[in-house]
Every structure is written in structure tokens, then in C-alpha cells.
Amino acid sequence: MSHISHAPHAHAPTSISRVMWLVIAALVPATLFSIWLNGWPALLLWLVTVGSAVFAEFFCLRLAQRPAAPVLADGSAVLTGWLLALSLPAWAPWWIGALGAIFAVVVVKQVFGGLGQNLFNPAMAARVMLLIAFPVELTTWVQPAPLFSADALSLSQSFALTFLGQMPSSFAALSGATTLGHIKTELTRDISVTQALAAHGQSMSASLFGLHGGSLGETAALLLAAGGLALIALRVITWHIPLAVLAGVALPALLLHANDPARYLDVTTHLLSGGLILGAFFIATDPVTSPGSPRGQLIFGFSVGLLTWLIRTYGGYPEAVAFAVILMNALTPVIDRYVRPRIYGHASKAASKKGAAS
């Protein structure tokens, strides 16, 4: 025994890579479903995005002359790419995924110092960048054509679509807006929410089971929620942020919809569209960019939800989760500074400050 070790001399059976891979595992069912729903192009886009994220991480680590293998094994780059892929339209061209993933890993994560140092959620920052820089590619949705169905693209057609941008002629007519995008457009034309929803022709069960157009991960609300609940059960995440996010959207939606159903969307539509479930369970819960104390997490989560609802209802973009998360990421250091647990044996906040100063 050459070195002296400090207590504790036991450790919980956990590690960063266990945490990351468990989150990834929780995403698998929803991802498989989305790939089935959206066909081969979704799989290709997913592959390109995750691959680019891993490559970008490898590249940065080599540049920094750090050993790459252990860092890549922690799964954080895979998770970043994966979450980004799930937030993109399934039929987006390959370079959208690649560019987004490289931006997420290089600019948002590694430039700030790598794992644990980034201020913003890499996947969401990349999505916001893509949405602003390439609005057309990011808002072109198609009606899903499940794998092995009659309408489905063949593998070669999918390659042509994803890598060469060749949209098969039969599909041009099928492209349409997501529920939230549709409502937003119709509202500007003075068509009420009720009418717009009816005209959009999407049932609630379709939302629940994800049988509609949207981002890869936006569609399978039920499977995503199940994955998120599994993470809570495994204590990988706590319930605070997801619940607060959902409450932040549901409360104003409930109040205002009851008040004026023609102007404001109902709660269920809000909760089941626009990747809110993905955001609540998998993105807002990113530990690096969210507060550390339970109370701070509740404030953070509720604000993400409220901002999402505000942007959806009054803002220019129909889908708001990414913006809400980024805004609240920026406030996380402030929340962590002012919202902290009361230290045992200290009477109040003033007392704890005095204790730290003395």
C-alpha cells in the first residue's frame, strides 16, 4: 500500500457512465418507435447526428491531447447527439444533423471546458442555432409513413432524401405543419383554436401514441414519459424538474383555456405536443445546466414550463421548449446562488451568510 486514502472507503455502485447510459437506455423505446414511424430517413439522420457528436468529441479531445477512450466511454457525447437527433424533423437532410451535433459538442460543450462545464444544454443550444439559421429545414414536417407500410420510402429512396436532398414526388403534398405550428398560423388568420384543431384533424390518441408529424422525439409522448418515469424510479433523475415543467405549462393553459377556449389551447394538446415530454424528462433535467438544490430545481422547472407556454402562446415560434430551456440555463447560476437549502443549525438565510463570513 503505497498511498494514503481518505474516508469514505466504500462507494455507491454508480458512475458518470452508468448515469449517461441509463438515460440513453430510457430513450431507446421512444427512438425505436420514432424510427419505425418515420421510416429509414429517421434512422439515417439519427446515425449521422450521433456519429457526428462522437466524432466531434473525439476530435476535441485529441486537440486537447487528452486520452479520448475514457471520455467517449462515459456516453455524454452519444447522449448529446441522441437528444439533438430526437429534436430534429425526421426527414431533415444529413448536414442539419451533422452541423448541429458538431456545434453542440465543439462550441457549446468543449469550448467551455467539456463535461460539466457548459452553461447551456448542448442539444438545445444546437437546435436553437439550427432553427434560426435554417428555418426551412427545421420546420418541414411530413406526415409519418411507418416502415414496411405501403407509403414507406425504400432504403435507396431514403438515402437519396437524407444525403442528396431528393424528395420523392409523391411526398411533397404530404408535408405539413405540426399541431402547434398549424394553430399558430391559423390564429394569425383569425381562425379560432377550436376550428383550427378540428381542421388539423388530429385526435388526442394520435398525439398520445405519436402517430403524427413532428420531430423524431416529439411524437412518442407516452414512451418518452415511460422512459422518464423509469429514470425517476432508478433515481437517475428526481421528480422535481419534470413535474415543475409540466405544471408550468399546464397551469396557465388550464386557466386561460377555461377562460377563452377559442384563443387558448387546451392542456392536453400543450402537454402532448412540441416535445414537451422529451424536454421535461430528458432535457431540462440535464444536471450540468440545471440547479443543484431541490427548491432551485422546482423554480427552474416551473420557469421552463411557463416560458414554454408564453412563447407558444404569444411568441413568434410555435415550438418553444428549446428557447425556454436555454433561457433558464442562463439563469441557473443565479438560482444556485440565491436558492440554497437552509444549512442545519442555521436559523435563516441571513444567519447562514453570517456563518460563511465569520
Added chain:
Amino acid sequence: MVRWGVHPDARKQAASPQDIERLPLPAMLHIPLLQHSGAPAKPVVSVGQHVLKGELLGARQGNISAPVHAPTSGTVVAISDYPAPHPSGLGVLSISLEPDGEDRWIELTETDPFSLTPAQIAERVAAAGVVGMGGATFPSSVKMLLGKRSQVHTLLVNGSECEPYLSCDDRLMRERAAKIVEGIRIVLHAVGATKALCGIENNKPAAIEAMRHAAADFAAIEVIALPTRYPMGSDRQLIHVLTGQEVPSDGRSADVGVLVHNVGTLYAIQQAVRFGRPLISRVVTVAGGAVARPRNLDVLIGTPARLLVEHCGGLREPPARLLMGGPMMGLQLPSLDAPIIKGSSGILALGAHEIAQEQPSPCIRCGQCVSACPMNLMPFEMSAHIRIGDLDAVQGIKDCISCGSCSYVCPAHIPLSHYFDYAKGELTARERGKMRQESIRQLTSARKERLEREAREKAEAAARRKAERERAKAATAKEATS
């Protein structure tokens, strides 16, 4: 509801079912003169002197100190530095005693503890060298006197034994419950408290049963099953769970009217007060994956740890780590030559799979440490400040109880409690430096004042003399003219 803490794998089953065994008399004992918090004891024997079992070897010096006694009869063969049971393995002044095999006691008389005054009880406890046996090793008599002064109303009996592997308190409660209960009654009598709450974690049903049975006749003593959660045995946490009260950050348990004693300490107090027996032995858990037959042993203070392990069948694999105490707060031992002291609750030889050591990776701010911290600190933030040397920005470092819960749960395997111990040492050193500077400043200004005063006095004296001379001169002139 208890929200803090962690659930380490208890691993008590290997040692806890067997009865306490008495270790045979060793060939040599090394009794350190410092086994407690406070000043070391001063040796009062000389080399070559024959001593009886229980005879004083080292007398307490200073207010916070404890004496040490001969664990058996024999000859003092050396008074010199012997490696301390501490990671450094540095020497500490110890008395080496060669037993004569007779194990002959000094003369002892039995006394009824309840005929003694509180001051007499405290004096007996102090003379017997009883210290906190849960690991803090604070002299018990000092704590009792403090409790008496601050009018403590409740005695909390700590039988939680929340550290994994350890079962010495568990065994003690199962086998010697009546004596512990008498110890509780003695302390109640000595500090004037009216009530005793004995907290035992609910993973020790046999101990709870034994203590309830022993305390059945005494209405003042209540045995309470606690949730199993580390660090339940920490004073502040135990007080909160049992009484609902929080000890103020800069206060002591006595400030909320309670006094906490470990069950092992209460047993030692009973032995000291009723029989006059000094603290010369204790129950030690010998366990860990590398130990062939884990069990609890009744061991004389000063016995080398090696003999305990050999009595338990030796090591069945090379240990990855040797510890004194539990795995959460215990100290690493450089070797098994270290002697058992009053605070040694366990000797553990852990295998590699048990310590689960990994290279630290970056903090992902997951907040697991925040949920685990029993003091409601934010360890990840504190360690980030300490890492860059910004010790002034660290909030709550003085409240950290070094329980290790944060390090235990950290998925990044960051040695958080190690950071905090470093920061505490650094801050203490700084404070000491500041105090020294302050005293230098006071001395300098006092000297300046003194020099100024002396100069002023000199000048005044000179002026006075001059005035007198002038007056005298004027007087002579007057005389001359008249």
C-alpha cells in the same frame, strides 16, 4: 421523515451473529498516551516498574484530557514512540507493557452508584479514563459536567451504529443490556436529566429487543427504533430525529437540553462508577472481505491489530485496504502493527471489490451530494471553490461533519470530503495566522505607546527640573538684591 443520508451496503451479517469472544492475553501491549481528544496523558510510571491491572500509567493533564491505565498486570518495558493508529503511522508516546500472565487487578470495591453525588460520579468517570467510544473520544466526564451546568433534561443514547460492517455496539446491547441500562441511569442521576431516549437503527431487532427488556422497569428510559440511514449516529442528526430539535451551528447539544452518549461509553461508565474499573478494554469488530472469520472481540487496549485478525483466522486474501473504524469515516492503517485504542470500534481488512475505487471524473452537478448531505450543504459547489483555492467563497465548511455521504454517492467519484478536510485545515491555519498577527499588532502598538509615554514622562521630568532650577536661580537673585 428523514430526507438526508445514504444507504451503504450494511455488510454486518458476517460478524454480528456470533457472541463476543475474549482475545487471549497478548505477549506485548503498546498503550498510547494520547487516545482521546485533548492533551495527552503524562506518564507516571518508569521503565522496569511492575504494575497491576487497572493501575494508572499516565495521568491526565489539562482540562480536556484522560488518563490511561494498565490493561493487565506486568512490567513496563519501554516509554517511547510507537506507530500511532493513524494513516501517517507517525510515532506517538506510548507505554509498552509486557504482561506477566497473572492478570491481577488492583484492589477494587463495589459502590452503589446512586449513593454518590453528581460531582463524585464525574470524578470517578474522569479517573477511569472514560472517553466517547463511538469514535469521537471526547472525555466523558467533561461532557457530563457540561451537561450538569447547562441543565440538560434528556439523555440520548446512541445505539444507532450506522457505519457498515461494525456490530460491536449491536453485540454489546444484546449481551450486556442490563449494564448499559444501569449506565444510562447513572448518567441521568449525574446530570439531573429526567428522560433517556435510546435510538437504535431498525436493522438491529435483537438489540432493540434486549434493550427494551432491560429498560422495562424504568419509565424514564425509552428505546426507539430508528430508520436505517447513514449517518444516523452523528450527534446532530440523532438529536434531530429523536427530539425534532436542531443544534445551532455554533452551539453544542447541551444548548438544546440534551446530552448524547454512545452505548459503549455508557457501559464503560457503569463499570467505572459501580466497580471502579478503568477503561482498559473494549469490544472491537473484526470484519471485511479479506478476513477469514469476521467477529466481535473483547480486546485489551494496546493490543496490536494483527493479533485480532489472526484470532479471526487471518487474512484469506491480500487486503486492498486496512482500516480502523468503519468504512465511511474510518482511518486507513499503514499496517496491522497499530494498537487498539479506546476509540477503535473496528479493524477492517477490505478486499478490492469492497472499496469500489475509481478515478475521479468531472462533476456534472447532478446534486446527489446535495440530497445526501445531512447538514444541507451544497458539496459540489463547495468543492468547486476549494479546487480553485477560493476558500472565502465556500459556504458552510464549518458545518460539514465529515461524514463522507457526499463522496459515497458521487457518480463522478470525486473525493469531496477530502476536499473539505483540506479546506478546514487550511482555514484553521489561516485563522491561527490571523490571531498571531493580531497579537503582534497589539504588542507593537503597546510598545509604541510605552515608548511615547516614557519619552513624555522624561520630557516632563526635565521640564520640572528646569523650572525648579529657574525658581532656585530667581530666589538666589532676589536674595542677592535684597
